Amino acid sequence: MINKEQIFIRRRIEFVAGLMALGLLLLVVRAVDLQWLQSDRLSTMAEKQRYREYVTLAPRGPILDRKGRVLAESVEIPSIAAIADEVPEARINELAKALGYSPRRLQKKLHGRKGFVWLARQVDPVQAEKIMALDIAGVRMEKEWRRYQPLGPVTGHLLGFVGIDGKGLEGIERRWNSQLSGEPGVRQVRRDARGHSLPDGVWLREPTPGKGFTLTLDATIQSIAYAALAEGVHEQQAKGGSVVVMRPADGAILAMVNWPGYNPNDFRHYNPSEWRNRAITDVFEPGSTMKPFTIAAALESGRWQPDSQVFCENGAFRVADYTIHDDHKAGWLDISGILAHSSNIGSAKLAMDVGSTPMFDMLSNVGFGNRSGIGLSGESPGIVLPPERWGPVETANIAFGQGIAVTPLQLAAAFSVFANKGEFVAPRLFSDQVEQRRRVMPEKIASEVLTMLEYATSEDGTGKYAVPEGYRIGGKTGTAQKPNARGGYSKGRYMAVFAGIAPVNDPQLVIVVVVDEPEKSIYGGQVAAPIFRHIAESTLPYLGVSARVDEQAGWRNMAIAAEAPALNGESLVGLSMREVRRYAASRGLRLSVHGSGWVRRYKPSMPLALHEGDVLEVWLND
Amino acid sequence: MEALNLRPWMVLPLLVIATLAGEQVWLSHLRYEMSLDSQRLMAEKEAIKLESSKLRLEIASLTRPDRLREYARSKLGMAPPRPMQVLRP
Numbered sequence: 151m152i153n154k155e156q157i158f159i160r161r162r163i164e165f166v167a168g169l170m171a172l173g174l175l176l177l178v179v180r181a182v183d184l185q186w187l188q189s190d191r192l193s194t195m196a197e198k199q200r201y202r203e204y205v206t207l208a209p210r211g212p213i214l215d216r217k218g219r220v221l222a223e224s225v226e227i228p229s230i231a232a233i234a235d236e237v238p239e240a241r242i243n244e245l246a247k248a249l250g251y252s253p254r255r256l257q258k259k260l261h262g263r264k265g266f267v268w269l270a271r272q273v274d275p276v277q278a279e280k281i282m283a284l285d286i287a288g289v290r291m292e293k294e295w296r297r298y299q300p301l302g303p304v305t306g307h308l309l310g311f312v313g314i315d316g317k318g319l320e321g322i323e324r325r326w327n328s329q330l331s332g333e334p335g336v337r338q339v340r341r342d343a344r345g346h347s348l349p350d351g352v353w354l355r356e357p358t359p360g361k362g363f364t365l366t367l368d369a370t371i372q373s374i375a376y377a378a379l380a381e382g383v384h385e386q387q388a389k390g391g392s393v394v395v396m397r398p399a400d401g402a403i404l405a406m407v408n409w410p411g412y413n414p415n416d417f418r419h420y421n422p423s424e425w426r427n428r429a430i431t432d433v434f435e436p437g438s439t440m441k442p443f444t445i446a447a448a449l450e451s452g453r454w455q456p457d458s459q460v461f462c463e464n465g466a467f468r469v470a471d472y473t474i475h476d477d478h479k480a481g482w483l484d485i486s487g488i489l490a491h492s493s494n495i496g497s498a499k500l501a502m503d504v505g506s507t508p509m510f511d512m513l514s515n516v517g518f519g520n521r522s523g524i525g526l527s528g529e530s531p532g533i534v535l536p537p538e539r540w541g542p543v544e545t546a547n548i549a550f551g552q553g554i555a556v557t558p559l560q561l562a563a564a565f566s567v568f569a570n571k572g573e574f575v576a577p578r579l580f581s582d583q584v585e586q587r588r589r590v591m592p593e594k595i596a597s598e599v600l601t602m603l604e605y606a607t608s609e610d611g612t613g614k615y616a617v618p619e620g621y622r623i624g625g626k627t628g629t630a631q632k633p634n635a636r637g638g639y640s641k642g643r644y645m646a647v648f649a650g651i652a653p654v655n656d657p658q659l660v661i662v663v664v665v666d667e668p669e670k671s672i673y674g675g676q677v678a679a680p681i682f683r684h685i686a687e688s689t690l691p692y693l694g695v696s697a698r699v700d701e702q703a704g705w706r707n708m709a710i711a712a713e714a715p716a717l718n719g720e721s722l723v724g725l726s727m728r729e730v731r732r733y734a735a736s737r738g739l740r741l742s743v744h745g746s747g748w749v750r751r752y753k754p755s756m757p758l759a760l761h762e763g764d765v766l767e768v769w770l771n772d
Numbered sequence: 773m774e775a776l777n778l779r780p781w782m783v784l785p786l787l788v789i790a791t792l793a794g795e796q797v798w799l800s801h802l803r804y805e806m807s808l809d810s811q812r813l814m815a816e817k818e819a820i821k822l823e824s825s826k827l828r829l830e831i832a833s834l835t836r837p838d839r840l841r842e843y844a845r846s847k848l849g850m851a852p853p854r855p856m857q858v859l860r861p
Contacts, residue, residue: 209825220832226822300832342804349807373837619854691858 200340202347203354208332209295211360213309213322215369216402216581220300222309222323224360227296228278229271234263236288245269245289248281271314272296297323301369303411304376307427308367308526311414320417320425322363322579325527332360364581366402371395374688375405379663382681383409386646386668391678392429392558395685396660398566398651400585401575403524404659404689406430406559430522430529433555434645434664437628437674438492438612440513440551442568442599445485447512448500449595456598457484457728459746460496467495469546474498482746484728486602490611492627494550501549506540509548515590516564516574518556524579532556551628562662565649568603568624569657572596600624604654607679610735616650616679618687620697625650625682627674632667643667648678652686658695661685722757722768725749730768738762745770 184192213222230249237245237260246256249270259267272294282291297312299305310321318327335357339347375393383391395405408428412420426432448454465479478491488496501509514520519534533555535544547553556564563577571593576586603624607613612627628647634640646665651657663678663685671677691697722730730749734741739760744767752768760766833839844850 212825212828219835220828223825223829223832225826225829298829298833300829301836304836304838347807347811349803349810370837373841377838377841687854688852691853696858 201338202341204337204339206335206337206357207293207295208334208357208359210297210312210316210332211330211362213330214362214364215367215372216365216404217368218364219369221305221365221367221369222297222299224295224297224312226293227272228275229292229294230269230273230278230281231290231292232260232267232269233265233288233290234260234267238287241284241286244284245281245286248277248284299414301373302413302415304373304407305367305369306412306414306417307408307425307429308406309414310425310427311417320414321427322365322526325525326363329361330363333358365579366397366404366581367406367579368404370692371685371689372405372407374692375661375685376407376409376411378681378684378688379407379409380411382663382677382684383665383668386665386670386677388646388665388669388677389667390428391663391665391681392432393664393681393685394429394558394562394662395689396562396566396577396662398569398575398657398660401563401566401577401587403559403577403579406579427526427528429558430524430526431557433530433532433557434647434666435552435554435630435633436556436561437551437630437645437647438494438497439561439565439626439628439647439649439674440548440554441489441492441497442603442626443512443516443564444497444501444504444509444549445489445602446568446591446595446599447504447509448485449598450512450591451504451508453503454485454500456486456602459484460488460493460499461746462488462493462495465495467498469498469502470541470543472543472546474546474550481743482727486605487731489602489626490606490608492606492612497549498546501545502542506537506545509545510534510537510540512591513548513554516567517560517576518554518564522559522563522577524559524577525583526579529559530557532560551630558662558664561647561649562660565651565662566657566660567591568596568600569651569660570596600651600654603651607650608735609738610731610741612673612675613648613650613679615675616648616682616686618652618683618690618697621652621686621690621695622654623650623652623682623686624654625679627679629672629674644672646672646674646677648674648682650679650682650686652690653695656695658693659686659689722749722752727770730770733757734766739764739766741765742767743770744768747771 210224212220212224215221242256242260243253246253249256256269259269269289278291281289295316299309299311308321310323311319312323313319316331318324318330323330333355336354337351338354339351341347375395379391379393390409392408393405394403396403406427406429410424412424417425449456459482462476462480462483464481465476467474474494476493476495478493480487480491480493483491483493483496487493488500513534519532521529521531535553540548544553559577563574567574567590570587572589572591572595573587574590578585603626604622605611606627607617607623607625613623613625616625617623626649628649630645630647631639632643632645644667646668647663649662650660652659652661661682663681665677665681668677722733725733726748727743727746731741737760739757740763742765747770749768750771752766754760757766
């Protein structure tokens with residue numbers, strides 16, 4: 151009995167022990183299942199619960215002007231999106247009204263789609279808040295960056311714009327897109343049960359903020375140039391125009407504008423052809439603004455001096471089978487006279503004497519035919535034929551700016567050679583760009599040409615409307631026929647150009663003005679020169695260069711006039727043409743010259759009684 | 773009962789361990805609080821950065837040279853000086 155009972159108890163113990171062993175075995179099985187077989191999946195799940203990744207946005211770098219004023223900046227702005235199939239049908243009308251859409255248009259956007267749909271991108275924050283306040287299921291607000299250019303059309307061509315996805319599409323924004331755009335960072339943090347992050351977060355990828363750019367541009371000068379160009383183009387009923395303002399000493403571009411402008415903050419509403427920065431992408435025939443370089447090449451040859459005389463064939467000169475004409479017919483002119491009267495024939499004769507290779511070298515040394523490397527995309531190198539393709543006709547034409555094409559920027563850089571006493575300083579737009587300079591002509595020749603350029607803006611010259619009161623200006627006008635599609639010149643379509651240096655005694659600015667297809671007048675001196683004056687007279691005081699009354703006729707004191715006075719006040723007979731012109735200019739008289747050589751007679755017989763603006767007529771012979 | 777009869781030399785290490793453990797807990801609590809604080813400050817910094825770029829943009833728009841020019845002309849009756857009127861620029 152006892153045995154039986156003992157056996158029963160023993161069996162019970164064995165049973166319980168067996169159960170426990172089974173239980174343990176099951177636990178081991180489960181442990182193996184969890185720890186080995188499912189470990190990857192489970193640890194991923196656990197990590198997902200514990201870890202969270204945050205994306206830190208890196209905004210696009212700002213673009214500033216030389217004084218740190220904002221030219222382009224990115225701001226965060228809301229966009230409205232939706233999960234298409236979650237938006238309740240019943241509230242579509244309400245949502246459409248808040249978005250400013252027709253219900254049908256909204257239906258179309260959402261219809262038949264399942265996932266994420268943009269409803270309105272980059273909307274007004276107030277509007278976004280109103281939409282979110284409706285609390286419609288499936289509608290959400292996303293943050294996006296939007297680029298703003300506070301100066302709008304004034305800087306539009308230069309800076310370009312950024313597309314809705316934050317990618318630069320034109321101008322500086324496009325050329326420097328990779329530097330400007332930042333790289334968003336990803337940070338991983340552990341969260342506690344309440345969702346707060348624990349302090350041991352790690353960067354999976356560090357954010358790199360977009361690099362900011364500081365330009366050499368001055369927002370004030372840019373605005374002055376834009377307004378002056380707009381006014382000038384409007385006044386002349388022209389098609390458009392470009393202006394480049396450069397500081398010759400270090401090549402800094404202070405302004406670069408084009409008209410018509412477009413608003414980069416709203417670029418989609420403009421034609422893509424209006425987005426181009428024509429000051430660097432479009433070329434034009436520089437016309438007479440090329441003559442200073444022809445003269446510099448002639449002086450450099452050593453065969454010509456500033457007072458050398460050239461016979462200008464009284465207005466018509468045949469080269470091979472081609473006749474060159476002068477607008478102002480002239481006989482003998484000295485080299486300053488060629489520039490002041492803008493004689494094509496005189497320039498052509500000089501260039502043909504100098505020869506094609508030295509002419510070509512001069513033009514390419516001052517930057518024509520090469521991209522300036524200013525750091526903008528789409529820059530044109532211009533068109534300069536290789537010297538082996540220059541026959542006599544080409545050489546003669548290039549001497550006065552035909553058969554060669556340049557950009558306004560190239561012309562400004564080239565003119566700065568005269569302002570820099572013969573050194574070429576490469577134009578630069580970014581403040582951290584290294585200055586590059588090289589000597590391209592002797593200092594003496596640069597100063598001589600500068601003196602002639604000043605004479606060309608005197609009352610005698612074609613550029614007299616370029617001179618603001620109280621400043622001494624050196625510059626050259628130009629008018630060029632526009633090429634037509636057939637490779638010839640079009641009738642009645644011109645470009646008017648003025649390139650100048652202000653002030654001549656201490657050059658601070660080189661300004662190039664190009665006006666495309668002016669209607670009222672075609673001459674650079676009447677169309678582009680007043681725009682130059684407008685810009686110079688507003689910009690020079692701003693830069694701290696004050697005007698002086700006695701500077702007004704300052705060119706008289708230049709080297710050319712430093713000789714003893716040629717006239718004792720009694721008679722003009724026996725004076726040379728140069729002397730009589732100097733006398734007329736010093737008194738502000740308009741001179742009418744017949745013949746060449748020395749003065750034989752003149753009218754009126756009492757020149758001292760003449761007033762400024764009166765005509766003095768002289769007859770000369772050998 | 774004999775096991776609970778602790779000697780003074782045994783109490784000291786226990787006390788030290790207990791104090792260190794307590795401090796550890798306190799420190800981790802502090803760390804947690806500070807991390808919350810730093811998160812809040814970081815968010816504030818980001819918000820201020822955004823605000824400041826917005827304000828910079830606003831300043832740039834409001835002081836746009838053409839806007840000032842227009843304002844000076846129409847509201848203040850000013851005109852650009854002739855070069856001769858500028859004595860000391």
